[in-house]
Amino acid sequence: MxxxxxxxxxxxxxxxxxxxxxxxxxxxxxxxxxxxxxxxxxxxxxxxxxxxxxxxxxxxxxxxxxxxxxxxxxxxxxxxxxxxxxxxxxxxxxxxxxxxxxxxxxxxxxxxxxxxxxxxxxxxxxxxxxxxxxxxxxxxxxxxxxxRSAAYVARLRRLDAGVRACLDRVPAAERKLVTSHDALGYYARRYGITVIGAVIPALTTAAQPSAGDVTKLVDTIKREGVKTIFAESSVNPKVEEAIARETGAKLGPALWADSLGPKDSDGATYIASIAANTRALVQGFTGGAVVCPVDA
Missing domain, CATH: 3.40.50.1980 (Nitrogenase molybdenum iron protein domain)
Incomplete structure:
Protein backbone atom coordinates (compact mmCIF):
# COMPACT_ATOMS: atom_id res chain seq x y z
CA MET A 1 0.00 0.00 0.00
CA ARG A 148 -32.38 4.56 -14.89
CA SER A 149 -31.91 2.85 -11.56
CA ALA A 150 -35.52 1.62 -11.46
CA ALA A 151 -35.01 -0.51 -14.56
CA TYR A 152 -31.72 -1.85 -13.24
CA VAL A 153 -33.23 -2.65 -9.84
CA ALA A 154 -35.88 -4.72 -11.64
CA ARG A 155 -33.10 -6.74 -13.27
CA LEU A 156 -31.38 -7.20 -9.91
CA ARG A 157 -34.60 -8.53 -8.42
CA ARG A 158 -34.88 -11.06 -11.24
CA LEU A 159 -31.29 -12.03 -10.54
CA ASP A 160 -32.00 -12.55 -6.84
CA ALA A 161 -35.03 -14.72 -7.64
CA GLY A 162 -33.04 -16.74 -10.17
CA VAL A 163 -30.18 -17.36 -7.75
CA ARG A 164 -32.56 -18.47 -5.02
CA ALA A 165 -34.42 -20.79 -7.40
CA CYS A 166 -31.16 -22.51 -8.33
CA LEU A 167 -29.82 -22.84 -4.79
CA ASP A 168 -33.17 -24.16 -3.59
CA ARG A 169 -32.42 -27.20 -5.74
CA VAL A 170 -29.44 -27.98 -3.50
CA PRO A 171 -30.18 -29.64 -0.14
CA ALA A 172 -29.20 -27.32 2.70
CA ALA A 173 -26.78 -29.91 4.09
CA GLU A 174 -24.81 -29.85 0.81
CA ARG A 175 -24.35 -26.08 0.65
CA LYS A 176 -20.82 -26.09 2.08
CA LEU A 177 -18.55 -23.32 0.89
CA VAL A 178 -14.75 -23.09 0.87
CA THR A 179 -13.17 -20.17 -1.01
CA SER A 180 -9.85 -18.36 -1.37
CA HIS A 181 -10.74 -15.74 1.25
CA ASP A 182 -13.82 -14.60 3.16
CA ALA A 183 -15.43 -12.77 0.25
CA LEU A 184 -18.82 -14.47 -0.05
CA GLY A 185 -20.23 -13.94 3.43
CA TYR A 186 -23.11 -11.74 2.27
CA TYR A 187 -23.99 -14.20 -0.50
CA ALA A 188 -23.87 -17.12 1.92
CA ARG A 189 -26.19 -15.44 4.42
CA ARG A 190 -28.63 -14.41 1.71
CA TYR A 191 -28.98 -17.92 0.27
CA GLY A 192 -28.55 -20.21 3.26
CA ILE A 193 -25.01 -21.43 2.57
CA THR A 194 -22.68 -22.68 5.30
CA VAL A 195 -19.20 -21.17 5.08
CA ILE A 196 -16.85 -24.00 6.06
CA GLY A 197 -13.70 -21.95 5.75
CA ALA A 198 -11.31 -20.08 3.49
CA VAL A 199 -7.71 -20.60 2.43
CA ILE A 200 -7.01 -17.08 3.69
CA PRO A 201 -9.20 -16.82 6.81
CA ALA A 202 -9.60 -13.07 6.47
CA LEU A 203 -11.65 -10.43 4.66
CA THR A 204 -8.61 -9.39 2.64
CA THR A 205 -6.25 -11.28 0.35
CA ALA A 206 -3.41 -9.16 1.74
CA ALA A 207 -3.37 -11.53 4.73
CA GLN A 208 -1.37 -14.75 4.59
CA PRO A 209 -2.52 -18.15 5.89
CA SER A 210 -0.25 -19.93 8.35
CA ALA A 211 0.65 -23.60 8.06
CA GLY A 212 -1.69 -24.17 10.98
CA ASP A 213 -4.53 -22.42 9.16
CA VAL A 214 -4.09 -24.67 6.13
CA THR A 215 -3.87 -27.85 8.22
CA LYS A 216 -7.03 -26.89 10.10
CA LEU A 217 -8.86 -26.19 6.85
CA VAL A 218 -7.79 -29.52 5.34
CA ASP A 219 -9.07 -31.36 8.40
CA THR A 220 -12.37 -29.46 8.30
CA ILE A 221 -12.90 -30.15 4.60
CA LYS A 222 -12.37 -33.87 5.17
CA ARG A 223 -14.63 -33.93 8.23
CA GLU A 224 -17.43 -31.99 6.54
CA GLY A 225 -17.24 -33.94 3.30
CA VAL A 226 -16.82 -30.83 1.17
CA LYS A 227 -17.10 -31.84 -2.48
CA THR A 228 -15.63 -28.77 -4.16
CA ILE A 229 -13.44 -25.85 -3.15
CA PHE A 230 -13.41 -22.62 -5.09
CA ALA A 231 -10.53 -20.35 -5.98
CA GLU A 232 -11.17 -16.76 -7.04
CA SER A 233 -10.46 -15.09 -10.35
CA SER A 234 -8.03 -12.50 -8.99
CA VAL A 235 -5.82 -14.80 -6.89
CA ASN A 236 -3.20 -17.44 -7.64
CA PRO A 237 -4.89 -20.84 -7.05
CA LYS A 238 -1.77 -22.85 -6.13
CA VAL A 239 -2.73 -23.33 -2.47
CA GLU A 240 -6.30 -24.23 -3.42
CA GLU A 241 -4.97 -26.82 -5.89
CA ALA A 242 -2.77 -28.36 -3.20
CA ILE A 243 -5.65 -28.51 -0.72
CA ALA A 244 -7.86 -30.15 -3.33
CA ARG A 245 -5.23 -32.84 -3.91
CA GLU A 246 -4.79 -33.38 -0.17
CA THR A 247 -8.50 -33.65 0.61
CA GLY A 248 -9.81 -35.32 -2.54
CA ALA A 249 -12.17 -32.41 -3.16
CA LYS A 250 -12.53 -31.03 -6.65
CA LEU A 251 -11.32 -27.56 -7.57
CA GLY A 252 -14.29 -25.69 -9.00
CA PRO A 253 -14.32 -22.84 -11.50
CA ALA A 254 -12.79 -19.60 -10.27
CA LEU A 255 -15.39 -17.34 -8.70
CA TRP A 256 -15.84 -13.65 -9.40
CA ALA A 257 -15.27 -12.39 -5.88
CA ASP A 258 -13.40 -9.08 -5.68
CA SER A 259 -13.52 -8.10 -9.34
CA LEU A 260 -15.52 -8.52 -12.51
CA GLY A 261 -13.91 -10.15 -15.52
CA PRO A 262 -12.90 -8.95 -18.99
CA LYS A 263 -15.42 -8.46 -21.79
CA ASP A 264 -15.21 -11.99 -23.17
CA SER A 265 -15.66 -13.69 -19.78
CA ASP A 266 -18.78 -14.95 -18.03
CA GLY A 267 -18.16 -12.35 -15.33
CA ALA A 268 -18.00 -9.26 -17.53
CA THR A 269 -20.95 -7.60 -15.77
CA TYR A 270 -22.21 -7.68 -12.21
CA ILE A 271 -25.34 -9.65 -13.09
CA ALA A 272 -23.34 -12.08 -15.23
CA SER A 273 -20.79 -12.58 -12.45
CA ILE A 274 -23.39 -13.49 -9.82
CA ALA A 275 -25.13 -15.81 -12.28
CA ALA A 276 -21.81 -17.49 -13.18
CA ASN A 277 -20.86 -17.89 -9.52
CA THR A 278 -24.23 -19.45 -8.77
CA ARG A 279 -23.95 -21.95 -11.63
CA ALA A 280 -20.49 -22.93 -10.44
CA LEU A 281 -21.53 -23.24 -6.79
CA VAL A 282 -24.64 -25.31 -7.49
CA GLN A 283 -22.68 -27.70 -9.68
CA GLY A 284 -19.84 -27.88 -7.14
CA PHE A 285 -22.08 -28.37 -4.09
CA THR A 286 -23.84 -31.30 -5.77
CA GLY A 287 -20.79 -32.88 -7.38
CA GLY A 288 -22.22 -32.11 -10.81
CA ALA A 289 -25.60 -33.68 -10.12
CA VAL A 290 -27.42 -30.36 -10.54
CA VAL A 291 -26.72 -27.86 -13.30
CA CYS A 292 -28.80 -24.71 -13.06
CA PRO A 293 -28.38 -21.71 -15.37
CA VAL A 294 -29.65 -18.64 -13.55
CA ASP A 295 -32.65 -16.92 -15.09
CA ALA A 296 -31.59 -13.29 -14.81
Whole structure:
Protein backbone atom coordinates (compact mmCIF):
# COMPACT_ATOMS: atom_id res chain seq x y z
CA MET A 1 0.00 0.00 0.00
CA UNK A 2 1.21 3.54 -0.70
CA UNK A 3 2.13 6.01 2.02
CA UNK A 4 -0.49 8.73 2.04
CA UNK A 5 1.86 11.67 2.57
CA UNK A 6 4.28 10.49 -0.09
CA UNK A 7 1.48 10.02 -2.60
CA UNK A 8 0.24 13.56 -1.97
CA UNK A 9 3.67 15.11 -2.51
CA UNK A 10 4.45 13.13 -5.65
CA UNK A 11 1.08 13.50 -7.35
CA UNK A 12 0.03 16.99 -6.31
CA UNK A 13 1.50 18.62 -9.46
CA UNK A 14 -0.46 16.18 -11.62
CA UNK A 15 -3.69 16.90 -9.80
CA UNK A 16 -3.12 20.66 -9.99
CA UNK A 17 -2.54 20.46 -13.73
CA UNK A 18 -5.71 18.50 -14.44
CA UNK A 19 -8.00 19.54 -11.62
CA UNK A 20 -11.28 21.11 -12.48
CA UNK A 21 -12.70 20.54 -8.99
CA UNK A 22 -16.05 18.91 -9.51
CA UNK A 23 -16.18 20.03 -13.11
CA UNK A 24 -15.89 18.09 -16.32
CA UNK A 25 -12.18 18.59 -16.94
CA UNK A 26 -12.72 20.60 -20.12
CA UNK A 27 -15.34 18.31 -21.65
CA UNK A 28 -19.10 18.78 -21.94
CA UNK A 29 -19.66 15.08 -21.21
CA UNK A 30 -20.21 14.36 -17.49
CA UNK A 31 -17.70 11.98 -15.98
CA UNK A 32 -18.12 9.37 -13.25
CA UNK A 33 -15.15 7.66 -11.59
CA UNK A 34 -15.80 4.41 -9.72
CA UNK A 35 -13.26 2.68 -7.52
CA UNK A 36 -14.31 -0.88 -8.43
CA UNK A 37 -15.42 -2.77 -11.50
CA UNK A 38 -18.77 -3.54 -9.88
CA UNK A 39 -19.55 0.12 -9.22
CA UNK A 40 -18.50 1.05 -12.75
CA UNK A 41 -20.90 -1.54 -14.14
CA UNK A 42 -23.73 -0.22 -11.96
CA UNK A 43 -23.03 3.31 -13.19
CA UNK A 44 -23.03 2.30 -16.86
CA UNK A 45 -26.39 0.57 -16.46
CA UNK A 46 -27.95 3.41 -14.49
CA UNK A 47 -26.69 6.25 -16.71
CA UNK A 48 -26.08 5.00 -20.26
CA UNK A 49 -24.05 7.47 -22.27
CA UNK A 50 -22.22 8.94 -19.31
CA UNK A 51 -18.46 8.47 -19.34
CA UNK A 52 -17.56 6.00 -16.58
CA UNK A 53 -13.99 5.26 -15.53
CA UNK A 54 -13.12 2.36 -13.22
CA UNK A 55 -9.94 2.78 -11.20
CA UNK A 56 -9.64 -0.99 -10.82
CA UNK A 57 -9.34 -3.10 -13.96
CA UNK A 58 -10.99 -6.50 -14.46
CA UNK A 59 -9.35 -9.30 -12.47
CA UNK A 60 -7.45 -6.83 -10.28
CA UNK A 61 -7.14 -7.58 -6.57
CA UNK A 62 -8.42 -4.43 -4.82
CA UNK A 63 -6.90 -5.37 -1.46
CA UNK A 64 -3.35 -4.85 -2.70
CA UNK A 65 -3.93 -2.07 -5.21
CA UNK A 66 -1.58 0.91 -5.37
CA UNK A 67 -2.92 4.17 -6.76
CA UNK A 68 -1.31 5.45 -9.97
CA UNK A 69 -0.87 9.00 -11.28
CA UNK A 70 -3.54 8.39 -13.94
CA UNK A 71 -6.02 7.54 -11.19
CA UNK A 72 -5.46 10.90 -9.52
CA UNK A 73 -5.89 12.70 -12.85
CA UNK A 74 -9.18 10.88 -13.43
CA UNK A 75 -10.43 11.75 -9.95
CA UNK A 76 -9.47 15.40 -10.41
CA UNK A 77 -11.72 15.74 -13.45
CA UNK A 78 -14.66 13.67 -12.17
CA UNK A 79 -18.15 15.05 -11.65
CA UNK A 80 -19.02 12.21 -9.27
CA UNK A 81 -16.82 9.65 -7.50
CA UNK A 82 -18.32 6.32 -6.41
CA UNK A 83 -16.66 4.67 -3.40
CA UNK A 84 -17.36 1.04 -2.52
CA UNK A 85 -16.41 1.48 1.13
CA UNK A 86 -14.46 -0.43 3.72
CA UNK A 87 -11.05 -1.97 3.22
CA UNK A 88 -11.67 -2.80 -0.44
CA UNK A 89 -10.90 0.77 -1.50
CA UNK A 90 -9.31 2.22 1.61
CA UNK A 91 -6.51 3.39 -0.67
CA UNK A 92 -8.87 6.03 -2.11
CA UNK A 93 -8.41 8.55 0.70
CA UNK A 94 -4.93 9.71 -0.21
CA UNK A 95 -5.81 9.90 -3.89
CA UNK A 96 -8.81 12.12 -3.15
CA UNK A 97 -6.59 14.47 -1.17
CA UNK A 98 -4.05 14.60 -3.98
CA UNK A 99 -6.77 15.22 -6.56
CA UNK A 100 -8.44 17.95 -4.54
CA UNK A 101 -11.79 16.18 -4.69
CA UNK A 102 -14.46 17.52 -2.36
CA UNK A 103 -16.22 15.07 -0.06
CA UNK A 104 -19.58 16.24 -1.40
CA UNK A 105 -18.63 14.75 -4.78
CA UNK A 106 -17.97 11.28 -3.31
CA UNK A 107 -20.84 8.81 -2.97
CA UNK A 108 -20.23 6.21 -0.25
CA UNK A 109 -22.15 3.41 -1.94
CA UNK A 110 -21.16 0.78 0.61
CA UNK A 111 -22.82 2.71 3.42
CA UNK A 112 -26.05 2.94 1.42
CA UNK A 113 -25.85 -0.76 0.54
CA UNK A 114 -25.51 -1.79 4.18
CA UNK A 115 -21.86 -2.71 4.66
CA UNK A 116 -21.67 -4.64 7.94
CA UNK A 117 -19.04 -5.78 10.39
CA UNK A 118 -16.08 -4.56 8.39
CA UNK A 119 -16.86 -6.92 5.48
CA UNK A 120 -16.53 -4.79 2.32
CA UNK A 121 -17.94 -7.39 -0.10
CA UNK A 122 -21.56 -6.16 0.10
CA UNK A 123 -22.16 -6.56 -3.67
CA UNK A 124 -22.23 -10.34 -3.27
CA UNK A 125 -25.82 -9.89 -2.03
CA UNK A 126 -28.08 -8.72 -4.90
CA UNK A 127 -30.47 -7.10 -2.42
CA UNK A 128 -27.65 -4.87 -1.18
CA UNK A 129 -26.77 -4.23 -4.81
CA UNK A 130 -30.35 -2.94 -5.25
CA UNK A 131 -29.79 -0.44 -2.42
CA UNK A 132 -26.53 0.59 -4.05
CA UNK A 133 -28.23 1.13 -7.40
CA UNK A 134 -30.91 3.32 -5.81
CA UNK A 135 -28.27 5.42 -4.03
CA UNK A 136 -26.28 5.86 -7.23
CA UNK A 137 -29.44 6.81 -9.11
CA UNK A 138 -30.32 9.45 -6.53
CA UNK A 139 -26.80 10.89 -6.70
CA UNK A 140 -26.90 10.99 -10.49
CA UNK A 141 -30.31 12.67 -10.56
CA UNK A 142 -29.15 15.29 -8.06
CA UNK A 143 -26.19 16.04 -10.33
CA UNK A 144 -28.37 16.29 -13.42
CA UNK A 145 -27.25 12.94 -14.84
CA UNK A 146 -29.56 10.23 -16.21
CA UNK A 147 -31.14 7.91 -13.63
CA ARG A 148 -32.38 4.56 -14.89
CA SER A 149 -31.91 2.85 -11.56
CA ALA A 150 -35.52 1.62 -11.46
CA ALA A 151 -35.01 -0.51 -14.56
CA TYR A 152 -31.72 -1.85 -13.24
CA VAL A 153 -33.23 -2.65 -9.84
CA ALA A 154 -35.88 -4.72 -11.64
CA ARG A 155 -33.10 -6.74 -13.27
CA LEU A 156 -31.38 -7.20 -9.91
CA ARG A 157 -34.60 -8.53 -8.42
CA ARG A 158 -34.88 -11.06 -11.24
CA LEU A 159 -31.29 -12.03 -10.54
CA ASP A 160 -32.00 -12.55 -6.84
CA ALA A 161 -35.03 -14.72 -7.64
CA GLY A 162 -33.04 -16.74 -10.17
CA VAL A 163 -30.18 -17.36 -7.75
CA ARG A 164 -32.56 -18.47 -5.02
CA ALA A 165 -34.42 -20.79 -7.40
CA CYS A 166 -31.16 -22.51 -8.33
CA LEU A 167 -29.82 -22.84 -4.79
CA ASP A 168 -33.17 -24.16 -3.59
CA ARG A 169 -32.42 -27.20 -5.74
CA VAL A 170 -29.44 -27.98 -3.50
CA PRO A 171 -30.18 -29.64 -0.14
CA ALA A 172 -29.20 -27.32 2.70
CA ALA A 173 -26.78 -29.91 4.09
CA GLU A 174 -24.81 -29.85 0.81
CA ARG A 175 -24.35 -26.08 0.65
CA LYS A 176 -20.82 -26.09 2.08
CA LEU A 177 -18.55 -23.32 0.89
CA VAL A 178 -14.75 -23.09 0.87
CA THR A 179 -13.17 -20.17 -1.01
CA SER A 180 -9.85 -18.36 -1.37
CA HIS A 181 -10.74 -15.74 1.25
CA ASP A 182 -13.82 -14.60 3.16
CA ALA A 183 -15.43 -12.77 0.25
CA LEU A 184 -18.82 -14.47 -0.05
CA GLY A 185 -20.23 -13.94 3.43
CA TYR A 186 -23.11 -11.74 2.27
CA TYR A 187 -23.99 -14.20 -0.50
CA ALA A 188 -23.87 -17.12 1.92
CA ARG A 189 -26.19 -15.44 4.42
CA ARG A 190 -28.63 -14.41 1.71
CA TYR A 191 -28.98 -17.92 0.27
CA GLY A 192 -28.55 -20.21 3.26
CA ILE A 193 -25.01 -21.43 2.57
CA THR A 194 -22.68 -22.68 5.30
CA VAL A 195 -19.20 -21.17 5.08
CA ILE A 196 -16.85 -24.00 6.06
CA GLY A 197 -13.70 -21.95 5.75
CA ALA A 198 -11.31 -20.08 3.49
CA VAL A 199 -7.71 -20.60 2.43
CA ILE A 200 -7.01 -17.08 3.69
CA PRO A 201 -9.20 -16.82 6.81
CA ALA A 202 -9.60 -13.07 6.47
CA LEU A 203 -11.65 -10.43 4.66
CA THR A 204 -8.61 -9.39 2.64
CA THR A 205 -6.25 -11.28 0.35
CA ALA A 206 -3.41 -9.16 1.74
CA ALA A 207 -3.37 -11.53 4.73
CA GLN A 208 -1.37 -14.75 4.59
CA PRO A 209 -2.52 -18.15 5.89
CA SER A 210 -0.25 -19.93 8.35
CA ALA A 211 0.65 -23.60 8.06
CA GLY A 212 -1.69 -24.17 10.98
CA ASP A 213 -4.53 -22.42 9.16
CA VAL A 214 -4.09 -24.67 6.13
CA THR A 215 -3.87 -27.85 8.22
CA LYS A 216 -7.03 -26.89 10.10
CA LEU A 217 -8.86 -26.19 6.85
CA VAL A 218 -7.79 -29.52 5.34
CA ASP A 219 -9.07 -31.36 8.40
CA THR A 220 -12.37 -29.46 8.30
CA ILE A 221 -12.90 -30.15 4.60
CA LYS A 222 -12.37 -33.87 5.17
CA ARG A 223 -14.63 -33.93 8.23
CA GLU A 224 -17.43 -31.99 6.54
CA GLY A 225 -17.24 -33.94 3.30
CA VAL A 226 -16.82 -30.83 1.17
CA LYS A 227 -17.10 -31.84 -2.48
CA THR A 228 -15.63 -28.77 -4.16
CA ILE A 229 -13.44 -25.85 -3.15
CA PHE A 230 -13.41 -22.62 -5.09
CA ALA A 231 -10.53 -20.35 -5.98
CA GLU A 232 -11.17 -16.76 -7.04
CA SER A 233 -10.46 -15.09 -10.35
CA SER A 234 -8.03 -12.50 -8.99
CA VAL A 235 -5.82 -14.80 -6.89
CA ASN A 236 -3.20 -17.44 -7.64
CA PRO A 237 -4.89 -20.84 -7.05
CA LYS A 238 -1.77 -22.85 -6.13
CA VAL A 239 -2.73 -23.33 -2.47
CA GLU A 240 -6.30 -24.23 -3.42
CA GLU A 241 -4.97 -26.82 -5.89
CA ALA A 242 -2.77 -28.36 -3.20
CA ILE A 243 -5.65 -28.51 -0.72
CA ALA A 244 -7.86 -30.15 -3.33
CA ARG A 245 -5.23 -32.84 -3.91
CA GLU A 246 -4.79 -33.38 -0.17
CA THR A 247 -8.50 -33.65 0.61
CA GLY A 248 -9.81 -35.32 -2.54
CA ALA A 249 -12.17 -32.41 -3.16
CA LYS A 250 -12.53 -31.03 -6.65
CA LEU A 251 -11.32 -27.56 -7.57
CA GLY A 252 -14.29 -25.69 -9.00
CA PRO A 253 -14.32 -22.84 -11.50
CA ALA A 254 -12.79 -19.60 -10.27
CA LEU A 255 -15.39 -17.34 -8.70
CA TRP A 256 -15.84 -13.65 -9.40
CA ALA A 257 -15.27 -12.39 -5.88
CA ASP A 258 -13.40 -9.08 -5.68
CA SER A 259 -13.52 -8.10 -9.34
CA LEU A 260 -15.52 -8.52 -12.51
CA GLY A 261 -13.91 -10.15 -15.52
CA PRO A 262 -12.90 -8.95 -18.99
CA LYS A 263 -15.42 -8.46 -21.79
CA ASP A 264 -15.21 -11.99 -23.17
CA SER A 265 -15.66 -13.69 -19.78
CA ASP A 266 -18.78 -14.95 -18.03
CA GLY A 267 -18.16 -12.35 -15.33
CA ALA A 268 -18.00 -9.26 -17.53
CA THR A 269 -20.95 -7.60 -15.77
CA TYR A 270 -22.21 -7.68 -12.21
CA ILE A 271 -25.34 -9.65 -13.09
CA ALA A 272 -23.34 -12.08 -15.23
CA SER A 273 -20.79 -12.58 -12.45
CA ILE A 274 -23.39 -13.49 -9.82
CA ALA A 275 -25.13 -15.81 -12.28
CA ALA A 276 -21.81 -17.49 -13.18
CA ASN A 277 -20.86 -17.89 -9.52
CA THR A 278 -24.23 -19.45 -8.77
CA ARG A 279 -23.95 -21.95 -11.63
CA ALA A 280 -20.49 -22.93 -10.44
CA LEU A 281 -21.53 -23.24 -6.79
CA VAL A 282 -24.64 -25.31 -7.49
CA GLN A 283 -22.68 -27.70 -9.68
CA GLY A 284 -19.84 -27.88 -7.14
CA PHE A 285 -22.08 -28.37 -4.09
CA THR A 286 -23.84 -31.30 -5.77
CA GLY A 287 -20.79 -32.88 -7.38
CA GLY A 288 -22.22 -32.11 -10.81
CA ALA A 289 -25.60 -33.68 -10.12
CA VAL A 290 -27.42 -30.36 -10.54
CA VAL A 291 -26.72 -27.86 -13.30
CA CYS A 292 -28.80 -24.71 -13.06
CA PRO A 293 -28.38 -21.71 -15.37
CA VAL A 294 -29.65 -18.64 -13.55
CA ASP A 295 -32.65 -16.92 -15.09
CA ALA A 296 -31.59 -13.29 -14.81
Missing amino acids: FRRAALFLVLLPIAAAGCGGSGTGGSDAPTVVATTTQLADFARNIAPGVKVTSILSPNTDPHEYEVRPDDVKALASADIVLRSGGEVDAWLGGALDAAGVKEQDVVDVGRAAGLEGGDPHWWQDPVRAERAAVAIGHAFAAAGLPD
